[in-house]
Amino acid sequence: MTILLYELVGADPSRPFSPHVWKIALALAHKGLPFETVPVPFTGVPKIEGGFSKTVPVIRDGGTLMKESFDIAVYLEETYPDRPSLFKGEGGKAAARFVERWSQAVVRPYLGGAALMDIYGRLAPADQAYFRPSRQARFGDRSLEEVSGEREAGLHAWRAGLEPLRDMLSYQPFIGGDGPLYADYIVAGFLQWMRVVSPFRFLDPADPVAAWFERCLDLHGGLMRKVPAAA
Amino acid sequence: MTILLYELVGADPSRPFSPHVWKIALALAHKGLPFETVPVPFTGVPKIEGGFSKTVPVIRDGGTLMKESFDIAVYLEETYPDRPSLFKGEGGKAAARFVERWSQAVVRPYLGGAALMDIYGRLAPADQAYFRPSRQARFGDRSLEEVSGEREAGLHAWRAGLEPLRDMLSYQPFIGGDGPLYADYIVAGFLQWMRVVSPFRFLDPADPVAAWFERCLDLHGGLMRKVPAAA
Known part of the structure; x- marks a missing residue:
């Protein structure tokens, strides 16, 4: 079904x-x-x-x-245990939780602020009316314009925070090892979020993390590429 | 054997x-x-x-x-595949590399600087003569005293950087899930390093990370506890 x-x-x-x-x-x-x-x-x-x-x-x-x-x-x-594994074992499942919490603590917060106005601009009016106050409350009662206006200033630190992933990519092509697992999708989901809503270049194209994300974009018949990048 | x-x-x-x-x-x-x-x-x-x-x-x-x-x-x-697994599967092995690179990028650098004088003070003279110039070169030709003197200033940021582990511990008691795997030992090794060389309180005792490390100290017959904490 x-x-x-x-x-x-x-x-x-x-x-x-x-x-x-x-x-x-x-x-x-x-x-x-x-x-x-x-x-x-x-x-x-x-x-x-x-x-x-x-x-x-x-x-x-x-x-x-x-x-x-x-x-x-x-x-x-x-x-669906007979289908390709998302974790490749109990150790992979447990460690995926660590990757998830790393993503929530290190990858997400900056992006969530940096893309506020991009997201706002893509919403229908009824959703804009929900989004603005809810997100302004989340960001300490600061305006969406003010928070997202800081994205250039925060970019360097955000890219630096990706160092564990970048460094790992010198050993293996995916967090899952030779191929992708759910741990890769956790991180790729955040980069796809930005790719869909914002034309801002969050990743340096020369960054190994960008090359990894390109590999992710190719996965599963180019599932993520089917939505064109924001222009 | x-x-x-x-x-x-x-x-x-x-x-x-x-x-x-x-x-x-x-x-x-x-x-x-x-x-x-x-x-x-x-x-x-x-x-x-x-x-x-x-x-x-x-x-x-x-x-x-x-x-x-x-x-x-x-x-x-x-x-030794018939012995208890260090990774619990290929996914766990691959993700352990991510945890290792996270530890190298986030956990280790501050500690390495903060404990320089503690380590120096514990070495025999011949090793002190090796250690001082090699570490001063590693820390931009600054003296051991100067670098380790910054440990109070850097402590808050270091503790904040442990957030992914701290947050994960609200879901499960070990990086390995219900029990420890090699990924736990990667991080615990750095905290044991400090425990053995320095009386400085790197972890807040109320931090869930400290509770996790205490669980690690209990493992395998208290292997790490057999070396008393530095006084």
């Missing part, structure tokens, strides 16, 4: 941008599971499946509803 | 302190492999096994010599 993936969009339903949804789209593709996407704007999220979750992704797999990206990945791994 | 582990010591041969050697001591204990340690001072490292390596750890396992901690861990995993 085809799995439904509820994904976050702005005014254009063909450009899903939630990093956490991209993780799961990649995970579903990795497992070779057919899925259909259901585009949902910010203000539609609380209504998904009768109020099942405050956040996306949400998946419906037959009679099963799941939320929270990591929990969904574990569900897919356990429910 | 008992494995030999060459380990780094100062004037007191009963207080090995190299973080990379501690990783391997823990890995050997995890696998339940009997091993004997061979204490070596800094100036003795180039003479180990006829000049086999510029660094420790080095192990001799029968006719096999191995160097580089990660390579040794992989060797142990592959040579």
Whole structure:
């Protein structure tokens, strides 16, 4: 049965941008599971499946509803054990949680601020009216314009924070080793988020991290490339 | 056959302190492999096994010599597959490399500077004569006293950099999940390094990272606790 993936969009339903949804789209593709996407704007999220979750992704797999990206990945791994593994073992599953928390602590915060106005500009009016106050509260009651205006100033430190990934890439092509695993999708989801919403060049093209992300863009029939980069 | 582990010591041969050697001591204990340690001072490292390596750890396992901690861990995993796994799968092995590079980029640099004078004070004179110029060159030709004098100033940022580990610990007790794997030993080795050489309180005792390290100190019959904390 085809799995439904509820994904976050702005005014254009063909450009899903939630990093956490991209993780799961990649995970579903990795497992070779057919899925259909259901585009949902910010203000539609609380209504998904009768109020099942405050956040996306949400998946419906037959009679099963799941939320929270990591929990969904574990569900897919356990429910479809004969499909290609997302973790390659219990050690990989446990370490993926570390990669997730690294991404949340190091990769996400700067990007979330830097792209505020890019995201805002892509939303329909009803979602803009939700997004502005909710995000201004999240960023200490500062305006979206002020926070996103700091992105040049913060870029160097953000790129420096990617050093563990960059350094690891001198040993192996993916966090998963020779090939990608869910740990790669965790980080790639954040970079795809930026690729879809912003024309700003977050990665130096000469950075090994950029080369790794290009490899990720090629995965699963170019799943992420099907959404053109923001111009 | 008992494995030999060459380990780094100062004037007191009963207080090995190299973080990379501690990783391997823990890995050997995890696998339940009997091993004997061979204490070596800094100036003795180039003479180990006829000049086999510029660094420790080095192990001799029968006719096999191995160097580089990660390579040794992989060797142990592959040579003793029926013993408890250090990685729990290929995904865990690959992600351990990410944890290693995170530790090298985020955990190690501050500690290496902060403990310079502690380490210096524990070395025999011949090793002090090697250590001072080699480390001053590594820290931009600044004196050991100057670099280690900055440890209070850098402490807050260092603790903040542990956030991915701290945050992960709200999900699971070890990087390895329910129990420790080599990825835990990578990070624990750095904290044991400090515990052995310095009375400085690097971790806030209320930090979940400190609680995790205490759990690590208990592992394998309290292997790390057998060396009393520096006073």
